[in-house]
Amino acid sequence: AALFQGRKFDEMAAFYARHQDAGLAKPIAYRGAPVGDVRHAVLKVDPIGNEVSGSQVDLDNGARILVVAHPLCHFTQNATAAIESDATLAKAFGSASIWVAPADRGVDLAPFQDWNKKHVSTPMTIAYAADGWPEVRIWQTPTFIFLKDGKVTGEVIGWPKEGNSEALRREMLKLGLLQAH
Numbered sequence: 001a002a003l004f005q006g007r008k009f010d011e012m013a014a015f016y017a018r019h020q021d022a023g024l025a026k027p028i029a030y031r032g033a034p035v036g037d038v039r040h041a042v043l044k045v046d047p048i049g050n051e052v053s054g055s056q057v058d059l060d061n062g063a064r065i066l067v068v069a070h071p072l073c074h075f076t077q078n079a080t081a082a083i084e085s086d087a088t089l090a091k092a093f094g095s096a097s098i099w100v101a102p103a104d105r106g107v108d109l110a111p112f113q114d115w116n117k118k119h120v121s122t123p124m125t126i127a128y129a130a131d132g133w134p135e136v137r138i139w140q141t142p143t144f145i146f147l148k149d150g151k152v153t154g155e156v157i158g159w160p161k162e163g164n165s166e167a168l169r170r171e172m173l174k175l176g177l178l179q180a181h
Contacts, residue, residue: 001105004028007035007128025107026050038132042100042125045112052109054128057098059135060150063175065097068136068143071115071124076142079159080119089168092177094121102139103127146171 003012009030016027028050035041035054043052059066069076083089099122101112116123127133135145135152144164146154154171156164172178 001025001107004107005103005105028052028107028109030054035128038129039134041128041132043128044123044125045109045116047113047116050109052126055125057100057125059098059147062149063096063177064147065093065172065177066133066135066145066147067093067097067099067122068102068139068141068145069099069124070101070141071111073141075159079142079164080122082159082163082165083122083168084119086165088178089165089172090121092172096175096177097122099124100133101126102141103130144168144171146175148175 003009003015007030009028012027013029016024030053031046031051032053035056037056040057040059042055042057044055045052058064069079071077083093101124103126112124112126130136130139135147136143137155138157140157142159144156145152146156153174156167156171158164169178173180
C-alpha cells in the first residue's frame with residue numbers, strides 16, 4: 001500500500017513477487033508514459049485489469065468543477081444520486097466536471113471500475129500526488145471546487161442529509177454552467 005501511494009509500481013511488483021505467500025493485494029501495473037509533472041496528474045483506472053495509466057487534467061481553460069470524491073464514500077454516493085436525478089445538474093456535471101479520488105494507500109481498483117461502469121459521464125480517477133492539486137485545501141469527500149480558467153471561484157464541501165444541490169447551483173450560475181430562470 002505504501003509503495004502504491006508513493007507511485008512505485010515496479011517496486012510494488014518486485015515486493016509482491018518476493019512475498020507471494022504473504023496474502024498481499026495483487027500489485028497494480030502502470031501502463032503508458034511516465035508522469036513527469038504531477039500538477040493535475042491522475043491515474044486512470046483500467047476498466048477490467050489491475051492496471052492504471054497516467055494523465056494530466058486541464059483545469060486552466062474554461063469553467064470546470066473539480067470533484068474530490070471516493071467511490072466507497074456514502075456522502076459521495078448520495079451527492080452523485082442527487083446530481084444524476086436532476087437533468088440540469090447532470091448535464092452540466094457531465095461536461096464540466098473532473099472526479100478525482102485522494103492519493104491514498106488503497107490498492108483495490110474494483111470500486112473505481114464499478115463506479116466508472118455505473119457513472120459513464122462522470123468517471124473517477126485517482127490523484128497521482130496530493131501536492132499536484134494546489135486548489136484542494138482538504139481532501140474531504142465530496143468537495144466541489146469551481147474554477148474559471150484555473151482560478152478557484154467557489155467551493156462546496158460535504159453532502160449533508162438534506163443535500164447541497166442549491167449551493168452547487170449557485171456556484172454553477174456564477175461560472176455560467178447553468179442559466180438563471
